[in-house]
Amino acid sequence: xxxxxxxxxxxxxxxxxxxxxxxxxxxxxxxxxxxxxxxxxxxxxxxxxxxxxxxxxxxxxxxxxxxxxxxxxxxxxxxxxxxxxxxxxxxxxxxxxxxxxxxxxxxxxxxxxxxxxxxxxxxxxxxxxxxxxxxxxxxxxxxxxxxxxxxxxxxxxxxxxxxxxxxxxxxxxxxxxxxxxxxxxxxxxxxxxxxxxxxxxxxxxxxxxxxxxxxxxxxxxxxxxxxxxxxxxxxxxxxxxxxxxxxxxxxxxxxxxxxxxxxxxxxxxxxxxxxxxxxxxxxxxxxxxxxxx
Numbered sequence: 001x002x003x004x005x006x007x008x009x010x011x012x013x014x015x016x017x018x019x020x021x022x023x024x025x026x027x028x029x030x031x032x033x034x035x036x037x038x039x040x041x042x043x044x045x046x047x048x049x050x051x052x053x054x055x056x057x058x059x060x061x062x063x064x065x066x067x068x069x070x071x072x073x074x075x076x077x078x079x080x081x082x083x084x085x086x087x088x089x090x091x092x093x094x095x096x097x098x099x100x101x102x103x104x105x106x107x108x109x110x111x112x113x114x115x116x117x118x119x120x121x122x123x124x125x126x127x128x129x130x131x132x133x134x135x136x137x138x139x140x141x142x143x144x145x146x147x148x149x150x151x152x153x154x155x156x157x158x159x160x161x162x163x164x165x166x167x168x169x170x171x172x173x174x175x176x177x178x179x180x181x182x183x184x185x186x187x188x189x190x191x192x193x194x195x196x197x198x199x200x201x202x203x204x205x206x207x208x209x210x211x212x213x214x215x216x217x218x219x220x221x222x223x224x225x226x227x228x229x230x231x232x233x234x235x236x237x238x239x240x241x242x243x244x245x246x247x248x249x250x251x252x253x254x255x256x257x258x259x260x261x262x263x264x265x266x267x268x269x270x271x272x273x274x275x276x277x278x279x280x281x282x283x284x285x286x287x288x289x290x291x292x293x
Contacts, residue, residue, distance in 0.1 A: 003081075003137040004030050017081060017137065018109075020074035026131060033088065033131035037070035037111065040126065041158055049158070052128035059126045061096075066117045068158065072129055076109040079143040084136045085112065091132055095120035098133070106140065107147020110155040202270045234268035242267050242275035247284055 003011065005027050011017035019032060026033040039049040040059045046068070050059050061067055077083060083104030087096065099115040114133065118124055126132075237245075245265050249256065262272045279285045 001139045002030050003139060007139075008032060008137060011078075011081070011137070016078050018074070018076035021072060028134070031134045031136045034085070034112065034133040034135055035072040035129045035131050036126055037072040038128060039070055039158075040067050042067035046158075052126075058128075061116065061118045061124045061126055063118060063121045063123055065123075066115060067126075069114050069116055069126070069132070070158065071112040071114075071133065074109070074111055074156065075104070075135075077104060077106055077137075079106045079147045080140045082106050082138050082140065083108070084138065085133050088132055088134055091116075094124055095122075096124060104135070105148035105150070106144055107149075108153065110152060111157075113152070113155070113158055202273075205269060234262065234271075235266045237267055237271060239271060239274045239278060242271045243278050246272070246275050247279060250279075250285055 008017065008027065012019060012022060023035075026035065036052070038053040039051060041049045042059075042061075042065070052059060059067065075083070085101045085104060087098040091098075095118065097117045097119055099117065100112070104112070112133070116126075116132075242265070245267070246261055249261060249264060258269065258272050258276070261267070261276070262269050265272075267275075276285070
């Protein structure tokens with residue numbers, strides 16, 4: 001059974017349930033809103049908490065950052081009541097996620113410590129005594145054999161073992177991952193631009209070749225550079241076909257220019273370059289096996 005507002009008040013009045021610094025404004029029809037405590041623990045120096053009560057200011061939770069919050073209220077649950085907590089919907093709508101619970105076992109006493117993650121690209125300000133968690137109190141049909149005696153029992157400050165398990169995360173933080181993804185996107189964009197420039201260069205070279213061939217034709221002479229004419233009338237073959245033909249050619253002559261290959265095989269210049277690169281990757285030819293035209 002979930003306790004409603006007057007049942008929560010009666011349990012407090014009868015000293016069966018304790019909520020430190022109880023605020024009637026935080027009492028809801030069937031729950032109680034817990035507030036942000038004075039101290040916030042955050043990387044990279046979790047041993048030195050931020051004191052929100054010192055100047056009445058707030059803590060700026062950075063984009064993709066995380067921090068450990070303590071509740072303002074101390075809690076003490078009897079053996080026949082358990083608590084269930086959840087992040088208030090207003091925080092969730094802002095892109096904040098809580099990593100805790102959701103169950104508070106019967107017999108627990110102390111503060112609650114909650115890891116809060118900002119999964120958005122904008123910062124959020126957390127202020128002292130802002131409500132951020134909602135706790136429901138469930139009355140049990142009977143008491144358990146033993147009350148809660150876990151590692152967080154009686155904790156009112158964050159101990160070293162809690163910091164190790166809740167704050168000192170192994171590997172990259174979300175913020176660092178976001179930064180690396182941004183850098184990767186920039187590199188991909190740069191390489192795409194570079195690849196586009198190579199395509200433009202090859203296209204320009206083909207245009208120049210056609211221009212020279214046309215000029216030679218108009219002068220009534222045969223082209224003095226057979227490779228240039230060949231480029232205009234080049235065969236269209238796949239890179240794999242070019243790989244096979246160039247490999248056979250290299251068995252006869254280990255030192256060839258790209259233009260020699262294009263002329264002898266009648267393959268367009270761009271396909272020759274791609275095929276030679278593939279042969280180098282496969283280890284069929286060495287880096288010095290071809291020369292620039």
